[in-house]
Structure formats: structure tokens, C-alpha cells
Amino acid sequence: AQTNVTIYGVADVGIQRIDTDTTSARWGLDSGIQSGSRLGFKGSEDLGGGLSAIFTLESGYNIDTGTSAQGGRLFGRQAFVGLSGGFGAVKFGRQYTPIFIAHDTIDPFGTGIVGDASGISATFNPYGVRMDNTVNYSLTAGPISGQVAYGFGEVAGSTSANRQIGASLGYANGPLTVVGAYHDQNGAGTTAASVDARTAFIGGVFDLRAVKLHAAFADNRAETTTGGATTLRNRDYMLGVSAPIGAGNVMASYARKDDRRAGIANADADFWAVGYTHNVSKRTNLYTSYSIIKNDPASTLGSGVAGSDISWFNVGVRHKF
Amino acid sequence: AQTNVTIYGVADVGIQRIDTDTTSARWGLDSGIQSGSRLGFKGSEDLGGGLSAIFTLESGYNIDTGTSAQGGRLFGRQAFVGLSGGFGAVKFGRQYTPIFIAHDTIDPFGTGIVGDASGISATFNPYGVRMDNTVNYSLTAGPISGQVAYGFGEVAGSTSANRQIGASLGYANGPLTVVGAYHDQNGAGTTAASVDARTAFIGGVFDLRAVKLHAAFADNRAETTTGGATTLRNRDYMLGVSAPIGAGNVMASYARKDDRRAGIANADADFWAVGYTHNVSKRTNLYTSYSIIKNDPASTLGSGVAGSDISWFNVGVRHKF
Amino acid sequence: AQTNVTIYGVADVGIQRIDTDTTSARWGLDSGIQSGSRLGFKGSEDLGGGLSAIFTLESGYNIDTGTSAQGGRLFGRQAFVGLSGGFGAVKFGRQYTPIFIAHDTIDPFGTGIVGDASGISATFNPYGVRMDNTVNYSLTAGPISGQVAYGFGEVAGSTSANRQIGASLGYANGPLTVVGAYHDQNGAGTTAASVDARTAFIGGVFDLRAVKLHAAFADNRAETTTGGATTLRNRDYMLGVSAPIGAGNVMASYARKDDRRAGIANADADFWAVGYTHNVSKRTNLYTSYSIIKNDPASTLGSGVAGSDISWFNVGVRHKF
Numbered sequence: 001a002q003t004n005v006t007i008y009g010v011a012d013v014g015i016q017r018i019d020t021d022t023t024s025a026r027w028g029l030d031s032g033i034q035s036g037s038r039l040g041f042k043g044s045e046d047l048g049g050g051l052s053a054i055f056t057l058e059s060g061y062n063i064d065t066g067t068s069a070q071g072g073r074l075f076g077r078q079a080f081v082g083l084s085g086g087f088g089a090v091k092f093g094r095q096y097t098p099i100f101i102a103h104d105t106i107d108p109f110g111t112g113i114v115g116d117a118s119g120i121s122a123t124f125n126p127y128g129v130r131m132d133n134t135v136n137y138s139l140t141a142g143p144i145s146g147q148v149a150y151g152f153g154e155v156a157g158s159t160s161a162n163r164q165i166g167a168s169l170g171y172a173n174g175p176l177t178v179v180g181a182y183h184d185q186n187g188a189g190t191t192a193a194s195v196d197a198r199t200a201f202i203g204g205v206f207d208l209r210a211v212k213l214h215a216a217f218a219d220n221r222a223e224t225t226t227g228g229a230t231t232l233r234n235r236d237y238m239l240g241v242s243a244p245i246g247a248g249n250v251m252a253s254y255a256r257k258d259d260r261r262a263g264i265a266n267a268d269a270d271f272w273a274v275g276y277t278h279n280v281s282k283r284t285n286l287y288t289s290y291s292i293i294k295n296d297p298a299s300t301l302g303s304g305v306a307g308s309d310i311s312w313f314n315v316g317v318r319h320k321f
Numbered sequence: 322a323q324t325n326v327t328i329y330g331v332a333d334v335g336i337q338r339i340d341t342d343t344t345s346a347r348w349g350l351d352s353g354i355q356s357g358s359r360l361g362f363k364g365s366e367d368l369g370g371g372l373s374a375i376f377t378l379e380s381g382y383n384i385d386t387g388t389s390a391q392g393g394r395l396f397g398r399q400a401f402v403g404l405s406g407g408f409g410a411v412k413f414g415r416q417y418t419p420i421f422i423a424h425d426t427i428d429p430f431g432t433g434i435v436g437d438a439s440g441i442s443a444t445f446n447p448y449g450v451r452m453d454n455t456v457n458y459s460l461t462a463g464p465i466s467g468q469v470a471y472g473f474g475e476v477a478g479s480t481s482a483n484r485q486i487g488a489s490l491g492y493a494n495g496p497l498t499v500v501g502a503y504h505d506q507n508g509a510g511t512t513a514a515s516v517d518a519r520t521a522f523i524g525g526v527f528d529l530r531a532v533k534l535h536a537a538f539a540d541n542r543a544e545t546t547t548g549g550a551t552t553l554r555n556r557d558y559m560l561g562v563s564a565p566i567g568a569g570n571v572m573a574s575y576a577r578k579d580d581r582r583a584g585i586a587n588a589d590a591d592f593w594a595v596g597y598t599h600n601v602s603k604r605t606n607l608y609t610s611y612s613i614i615k616n617d618p619a620s621t622l623g624s625g626v627a628g629s630d631i632s633w634f635n636v637g638v639r640h641k642f
Numbered sequence: 643a644q645t646n647v648t649i650y651g652v653a654d655v656g657i658q659r660i661d662t663d664t665t666s667a668r669w670g671l672d673s674g675i676q677s678g679s680r681l682g683f684k685g686s687e688d689l690g691g692g693l694s695a696i697f698t699l700e701s702g703y704n705i706d707t708g709t710s711a712q713g714g715r716l717f718g719r720q721a722f723v724g725l726s727g728g729f730g731a732v733k734f735g736r737q738y739t740p741i742f743i744a745h746d747t748i749d750p751f752g753t754g755i756v757g758d759a760s761g762i763s764a765t766f767n768p769y770g771v772r773m774d775n776t777v778n779y780s781l782t783a784g785p786i787s788g789q790v791a792y793g794f795g796e797v798a799g800s801t802s803a804n805r806q807i808g809a810s811l812g813y814a815n816g817p818l819t820v821v822g823a824y825h826d827q828n829g830a831g832t833t834a835a836s837v838d839a840r841t842a843f844i845g846g847v848f849d850l851r852a853v854k855l856h857a858a859f860a861d862n863r864a865e866t867t868t869g870g871a872t873t874l875r876n877r878d879y880m881l882g883v884s885a886p887i888g889a890g891n892v893m894a895s896y897a898r899k900d901d902r903r904a905g906i907a908n909a910d911a912d913f914w915a916v917g918y919t920h921n922v923s924k925r926t927n928l929y930t931s932y933s934i935i936k937n938d939p940a941s942t943l944g945s946g947v948a949g950s951d952i953s954w955f956n957v958g959v960r961h962k963f
Contacts, residue, residue, distance in 0.1 A: 004604075004642040005328040007647040007683065011697040011723035013734040015777075015794075024799025029734060029775040039683060039699060041328065041360060043642045045604050053605040053640045055332040057360060057382070059716065061699070065774045066712070066721040066736040070387070074380060074395075074716075079387040081332035081640050092334040092350060092638070094387040132386045133350040135336075152336075157345025283646075283687050284695040317734070319695045319723050321646040321685045325925075325963040326649040362649065362681060364963045366925050374926040374961045376653040378681055378703070395701060395716075396708040402653035402961050413655040413671060413959070415708040453707045454671040456657075473657075478666025 007321075009039040013063050014287070014316020018115070021308040031062040034112045034277070034287050034318045036069060038077050044084070051085040070130075077130070088139030095136050098147050098168035099201050100129045102181035105170070106203030108214045108240035108251040113275045114291035115312030119302040120255040120271035124201060124218040124236050127183050131164050143173040153186065162188045175207040195231060197222035203238070214240035214253065233261045248278040257301065267298040283320040289313070330360040334384050335608070335637020339436070342629040352383040355433040355598070355608050355639045357390060359398050365405070372406040391451075398451070409460030416457050419468050419489035420522050421450045423502035426491070427524030429535045429561035429572040434596045435612035436633030440623040441576040441592035445522060445539040445557050448504050452485050464494040474507065483509045496528040516552060518543035524559070535561035535574065554582045569599040578622065588619040604641040610634070649963075651681040655705050656929070656958020660757070663950040673704040676754040676919070676929050676960045678711060680719050686726070693727040712772075719772070730781030737778050740789050740810035741843050742771045744823035747812070748845030750856045750882035750893040755917045756933035757954030761944045762897040762913035766843060766860040766878050769825050773806050785815040795828065804830045817849040837873060839864035845880070856882035856895065875903045890920040899943065909940040925962040931955070 014033040019025040031037045040058035047053055058077035060069030070076025080093030103124050104111050111121060131151040138147035146169040153162030168181035180202045187195035203216030215238065222232035240253030252274045259267035275289030292311040293302040303310040335354040340346040352358045361379035368374055379398035381390030391397025401414030424445050425432050432442060452472040459468035467490040474483030489502035501523045508516040524537030536559065543553035561574030573595045580588035596610030613632040614623040624631040656675040661667040673679045682700035689695055700719035702711030712718025722735030745766050746753050753763060773793040780789035788811040795804030810823035822844045829837040845858030857880065864874035882895030894916045901909035917931030934953040935944040945952035 003328045005330070007328075007645045007649075009647070009683075009699075011699070011735075013723055018798075026796060026798035027801055028794045028796035029777065031735075041330075045602060045640065045642070047602045047605065053602070053638075055640055055642065057330075057332070057384075061716050061721065063699075063717075063721045063723060063735040066715040066717040066719070068716040072393070072714070073387040074382050074389040075384075075387040077387070079382065079384045081334055081384060081638065083638075093332075093352075093384040135350065152349045154347060154349035156339075156347035159348055281687060281689045281695070284689065317695075317723065317725075319687065319697055321687070321697065324649045326651075328649075362651075366923055366961065366963070368923045368926065374923065374959075376961055376963065378651075378653070378705075391708070393714070394708040395703050395710040396705075398708070400703065400705045400708040402655055402705060402959065404959075414653075414673075414705040456671065473670045475668060475670035477660075477668035480669055 004043045004045070005041050006043060007039070007041055009321050010035045010037055010318060011063055011321070012037050012316065012318040014314045016312060016314035016316075018310070018312055020303045020305065020310045022303070022305050029064045030314070030316075031064045032060075032069070033289075033314050033316050034285075035110075036060050036077065036112075037063045040078070047083075049085070051083060053081070054084050054089070054091070055081040080134075080136075082136075088137060091136045091138075093134065094130055094132050095134050095149065096129060097125065097127055097131050097164075097183060098136075098149055098166040099125050099127065099181040099183040099199060101147075102168045102170070102179040102201055102203065103216065105177065105179050106205055106214055106216050107238070108212070108242040108253050109273065109275055109289070113251075113277070113287055113289045113314070114253075114273035115293070115302065115310070116255075116271065116273065116291065119291070119293050119310075120236065120257050120269060121238070123220065123234065123257050123301070124199075124216065124238070125183070126197065126199065126220060126232070127164065127166075127185050131166070134164075143171055145170045145172070153188075155188065160186050162186060175209075176204065177207075178202070178204040195222050197232060211241055211243040214238070214242065231261075234259045248276055251275045251277075257299070259296075259299065264298065266296040268296045269299040269301040270294040271301075284317065286315075286317050288315045325364045325366070326362050327364060328360070328362055330642050331356045331358055331639060332384055332642070333358050333637065333639040335635045337633060337635035337637075339631070339633055341624045341626065341631045343624070343626050350385045351635070351637075352385045353381075353390070354610075354635050354637050355606075356431075357381050357398065357433075358384045361399070368404075370406075372404060374402070375405050375410070375412070376402040401455075401457075403457075409458060412457045412459075414455065415451055415453050416455050416470065417450060418446065418448055418452050418485075418504060419457075419470050419487040420446050420448065420502040420504040420520060422468075423489045423491070423500040423522055423524065424537065426498065426500050427526055427535055427537050428559070429533070429563040429574050430594065430596055430610070434572075434598070434608055434610040434635070435574075435594035436614070436623065436631070440612070440614050440631075441557065441578050441590055442559070444541065444555065444578050444622070445520075445537065445559070445576075446504070447518065447520065447541060447553070448485065448487075448506050452487070455485075464492055466491045466493070474509075476509065481507055483507060496530075497525070498528075499523070499525040516543050518553060532562055532564040535559070535563065552582075555580045568601075569597055572596045572598075578620070580620065585619065587617040589617045590620040590622040591615040592622075605638065607636075607638050609636045646685045646687070647683050648685060649681070649683055651963050652677045652679055652960060653705055653963070654679050654958065654960040656956045658954060658956035658958075660952070660954055662945045662947065662952045664945070664947050671706045672956070672958075673706045674702075674711070675931075675956050675958050676927075677752075678702050678719065678754075679705045682720070689725075691727070693725060695723070696726050696731070696733070697723040722776075722778075724778075730779060733778045733780075735776065736772055736774050737776050737791065738771060739767065739769055739773050739806075739825060740778075740791050740808040741767050741769065741823040741825040741841060743789075744810045744812070744821040744843055744845065745858065747819065747821050748847055748856055748858045749880070750854070750884040750895050751915065751917055751931070755893075755919070755929050755931040755956070756895075756915035757935070757944065757952070761933070761935050761952075762878065762899050762911055763880070765862065765876065765899050765943070766841075766858065766880070767825070768839065768841065768862060768874070769806065769808075769827050773808070776806075785813055787812045787814070795830075797830065802828050804828055817851075818846070819849075820844070820846040837864050839874060853883055853885040856880070856884065873903075876901045889922075890918055893917045893919075899941070901941065906940065908938040910938045911941040911943040912936045922959075926959065928957075928959050930957045 082091030151164035155161035273291035403412030472485035476482035594612035724733030793806035915933035
């Protein structure tokens, strides 16, 4: 039947072992290890004059159980409508945070495969992958690309409570890709003492053809707006390499969380990861990875238990449609 | 890939300010202001002899957060299968109430854009937009159209508890459209004292070409079936105008709820609304509106607070696909 | 719009009366009486060499209310990705249990239409229609077909807790179809005393052209793994017939649950069912059925009340798309 809609998606599943210092290993069949499993509907309408109306509705799901991802939201991955043209694109709805896209561009694993979603890499972006109630404007002009996003707080009597602002600016030319991003999220409270969290991110990829070099840095802080106690203060560093090998790609990265809160010691963490993807066809690939977070005695990253390390090992398949 | 299914939908989003007497204004990005955002699947099969099997499955969603509308139901807007032919159509499932369709036909705003879903217009139809467990029969013959709907109560031991009956009859010829509708919903209880709610609605549109005139009246009552205390008793009036202006349409309406319960004073409410839609293309339009409910001291309409007025202002875009 | 996805589904609705000894009859509009109402998305990619990547995502829904079936799971019916080729097919995700497919193949009603989902037929397969976190391998070679399934328990520190194993082996040649199946589900506990449930099933269909004869037998037991108390111990028997009549099919079956737990008397149950389906077209049919469970004084099958019988009568329509 004729329709204005394109259906697309990802079905990603793998066998995965998760092991921590404090519990015994858990083997399981897990969904979306390389790329979150999804089913999407999108389309566009030519409005003339180079302008188009565009929309995307994207469900996230867990293929191992058939449940919804993103806490049961029907279109929890993306839901927006907007206008696209020579001026760029302006989109309204639930959308990726600019800092997530920046991180995704730089990370050798594309923020997938290895256990980084709940690990050190997530510390590069404590605001989550997406933001609700958002107006996003983006533009690509030659080697320069950038976007700004404003997420309404929707709190009665305050236009600042719960509000989020994000932005990114990228440069891609020849072998060099550099992206900087910033995100600022206000607390839900309407008093001046409400927490304000901010992260600045910068990262780059340099393509030497035989191998790509990846690097990223983030500075995170959350504090009361009246200059009170600091609740979050850390710097994150990542170094990575990736290299094409025949029909595959091999990746490795090291990351470090440097906790800098006053009066808190031994809360740093280190993250190592290696992985390999192998293209079976244009739309299907196999993957495997191993990653580990080494927590300092006061750090709970990934494992949720102070000082407990956590590791992930997986073998899986990703099919795009 | 070949399929027997047509996919369609609406992506509607706007920036909206909601203000009441008792709380400060709230600004936000809201979904489905003009038309509820939806994604639908429908199809038909020719059975021969002019008969077709038809089905519709329609999800409602909030584009600002990606969540389901209609309380998380997967196909909360419509879900039915049925037969269509020269005899009319008989459909089984979750469907619009006939009184909603009647109201939607007459309202200059099509029950959208302005804040009427939670306002006075909703008092014209206190049964909700849809009914479950429903058999609906509809027929259009020349200028006459009508439908009857029966919703099973599904209460063991009673075929009347929780049961709904709805009907409508319309006439459309030349410049005149008139629709009458009736709805009767029994309470969930199986005793004779259970509440029985009934509404009679009549409305019309007269098209003067330069401008359309709209009018509607509803009489609502809910009472114990043994003639006990009256819990709901009000009459609603609406007058509206709409006019095409170039590629757009301008609309305005005034409505009044006249509360007639015995022993309750000052529970009336008034509703004013103005709006404008502008077609950008065949499937995309912009819209804006302002509406306000003025509550008498004992009325809580829209605001939920006795005597507190509430107003809505919005600017948005609706894209059909 | 072009897509790699095929959309398909079932919309099934009927008017049904359910009656038990202890409550009054309940009339209602029910979904999926013959075949669970569903909306599915599937596709495949040719990988060359006779190999294909395949996926299926299938939502179950209730057409009478628009809600999700399978407890609100988005793709609660099926969600898997896998590879298919000359070697058979290996699939990963949420999938049918092999014992369900075996039972579905043998049952004259295809486990639908009559009230057997909550009745005696369900005792043939107490593990449910589907299993999560599952790797399934299947192969058909001439008249022989078989499959094995392993469902990860995903309990930390144990590869046996909560684990499921299923298998089936079938033979279909000329008028004869025979299927045997086995299912073993461990309890969620990690101690040796955790319950272990097992069912062995065998069934067959013999096609005499004018009529088909159906028969099935299952042996169920659940016990502590250290040989402690027996919590489930019963044998199930089914005899059925089905016959094509013009554009329709008439079916009947008798089933019996023989409870064999030590120290428990009068917990058997009997099940009778008759039904008729009538094809209106290639994709649409009407159906009707009557079925009843006769519970012994200590049996609660279907009705949930000891000794209370329960019956179902329905008339409905099923539309495939």
C-alpha cells in the first residue's frame, strides 16, 4: 500500500557475560549491545523553495524480552517534527542532546558494543542521550556543523527550573574531525539554591588511513547556584584507536574519570576496552568486545558498589533494516 | 516490501503558555494541540459483492516526550475491524463515540487548537472521545448520515452495568450541516441505584461562503436510576464563526456552561477562543490560538481550582503523513 | 516509501459469553479469540551463499480496548533476529516455546477459538507460549523437522537458575503428522531445592481427507531437585476431529487432565469443545465455538474456583493482513 512513511530499524542481540568483584558472573542474551534495537518511522514533504517538513518517530525495544526500552516510552528514542532547508533544520520534540552526538562522533566504539553506556563514557555525558520538550536548530556549512538545543523545563512560574540548554560546534575536513559541545541542565527546584549541572566536552579524530586516533576530554560540574556545596566535579579523558582490517574494524580505548570534589579521595576510575566488528553484508555485522572498569575504593562506576570492578564480554550480531 | 497496510499519522507540536489565577504561567513544548499526534495502520480487503473487510489500528503519542497518549494504550486512539459495503459499515473494537464525532463536526476548531479538551467544550461530551468493547453501525445515504454504537459493560451478571449506548443523526446539504447526538452511560455498579449519565447534543454549521456560522447545544444529566440525588445537571451553549482567509482559516467561538444542579450556586463558566491556521502545503500547516475559561466562584473547569480562570496561548505546526 | 520491512497482522474480535457455576454470565466484546490480534514487522537480507539475515518484531494487542497484550510488552508476541540458510535457522530473542508450536500443530482448534488458553489445553504447556532470552535452532529436512531452544536464566552466579530448555521433533508425510516435544524450566532460586518443572508431549494428526483425527498426550511434573515434595504431577489427554465442509471447517475435541499428585484427590478436569470457521475470503473468516471445562471438586481449571465449571460461547471475525 502507498504511504508517505519509511520504516527502518535495528535488531541487535548478543550473548554477554557481566562480572563484578562482588557478585558472580551473569551470562545472558542482551539487546542492543552495539546499537540500541529500534523500529522507526520517518518521512518528509517537499514544501517548495528548498524547504521540507520532516518527522521521525523511533521506538526503542529490547529484543531479548520484547519490552520497550527508554522506560516504556512508545517512541522513546526520537520523536520530532520540523522544517529543513537551506537555513539548516529546526526540530521540535524529544531529541538527542548535542553533547551525546558529539561524543558519539568521537568515540571509537560509537558509544556502543563495550560496556560504556553504564560506564566511564557515560560520565562524559551525565545528562542522558536525549532531552524532552526540545527545540533544536542545526546547520552544516562546508566543513563546519553546529547545533543548539533548548529544552523547556515546563515548571509553572519559572522558565529556568528544569530547563536544559545544549550546543555543539564541529569541524570536519580531510583527515581531521573536531567537535566541541556544552550542556547545562537546571534542577527541578525553583529556588536559587537548586542544583545547576554543566559539562564542557571536546574531542577529535585524526584519520591516518591505516589507523584512526581518537581523543576526548570533558569537564563536569554540578553545584548550587548560590555558590554552595559542589555535588559533582570531575574531569574525563579518553584516548582511542580504530583500524579497518579487511571487512572488519578493530577498536580500543582507554578512559579515566578524575574525581575532583573537595574532601573526597580515591573516587577515580579507569576504563579499558577492545572490540571488533565484522561486516557480513551491507546491513548486517557481527561484533565482539571486552571492557573493564577499575574503580578506586570510593568509586562505584558501572558496578554500583564502591571499589568493585566490573567487566563485560560479548559476541553478537547487528542487523539494520 | 509489499504489504496490505497503509501507514498514516499526524505529528503536531507547539509552544504553549498555560496560565491560571492561582499559579504562575507555565511555558512548554506540547504535543497534539491542533490534532492529537498519532501513528496509524489501516487496510481493507475486497470480499466481492461490494463488501470489504476493513481495519484500523491507531496509536496516540506525545511528540514532546515520546510517550504513549491515552494512558499508555498501544492503539489508544482507534482499534477496530469490521465490514463495509452498501449496507453501511459495522465495526468492532475501540472507537469514537458518536457524540464526539458530532461535536467535532460542528466545532469551528474541530475540538482542537484551543484549550477546549480540558475546558468547556469537553462538557459537551463528558464521556470521552472513545469507547471500548464497542459495536458501531454507520450509514450515509445522500444527505443523511447516522450511526449507533453499543459498548459492552462486561460486568458478570449484568448486561446493563457499565454499558454505553450512543447514536447520532446528521443532515448535510448545500450550505447547511446539522447533527444531533445522544449518549447514555451506565455506572459500573450492578445495583439499581448506580449512576446513569445521559447527554443530548445538537449542533449546526451554516456556510455563507465568506464566513461559516457554528452553533451547538448540549443537555447533560447524571442521576441515580431510582430517582435519587442529581450529580450532574448542566446545559452547554456554543456560538462560533470561521472564515477562510487566503491560505488560512480564522476561527472564534464563545461557549457557556450553565450549571443547573439544585442547591449549587455560581458554578457556571464561560469560554472564549480565537485561532488561526495557515496552510504551508497540502499536508502541513501552522496554527496559533488564544482561549480562556472564566469560572464562576464554584466552578473548577479546566483549572481544577474553584473560581480560578485559566488561559492557553500557543503557536505550533501540524504535519500529516 | 521504499522499505526493507513487511507489515502484517491479525485483527480478531468476537462477542463472547463466559459463564461459571459461581458467578453470573458475562457478555463482552473480546479480542483475539481465534488468533491473538497482532501487528508485525519482518524482513530479510540476502547475505549470499544461500544465507539470509532475518528479523521479526510482533506486537500483541487487544482490539476491544487498544491496549497491549502480553503484559504491555511492545513486541510481546515475537522479537528476534537471526540467520537462515541450508543449515536451518538460528534465531535470538523472545520466541515461541517448541512445545507450544508442537501443541499448536496438533490441536484441531490451533489452540484458538475455544476457551482453551485458560483451560485444559494450557495444561499441556504450563510454560507459556513464549520464552525470553532465547537461542533457537530449527531445521526441516524432508519429512523431518526439529528445533531446540535454550533460554538464558540471567541469574548472577548461576547458569542453571531460571534457565529453560525446549526441543521438538516432528514427522510429516502423506496423511500422517507426528510431533514430540519436551520442555524443562528451572526455578529462579539458585539453591538445589529450587523447583524444576518438566513436560513431555506427543501428538499426531491423521488425515482421512473427509475428516482429520487429532490426538495428544502430555506428562507434566514439577518437583524440588533434591527429590522433595511434588508440586505438579499430571497427565493430559486430548482426542479431536476436524473436517472441511465447503468453505468452512468444523472441529471438536475432548481433553482430560488426570491429576496424579500424592495425597490430592478429585483434582481432575474434563474439557469439551466444538467449533466452526467459515472462510469469507482469502484473508477473512468468521468463527463460532462452544467449550466447557468440568472441574472435579478440587480442580480450579479455567474458573479459578475449586469445583466450579466454566464455559465459553463466541461468534467472531478474524481478518489477516
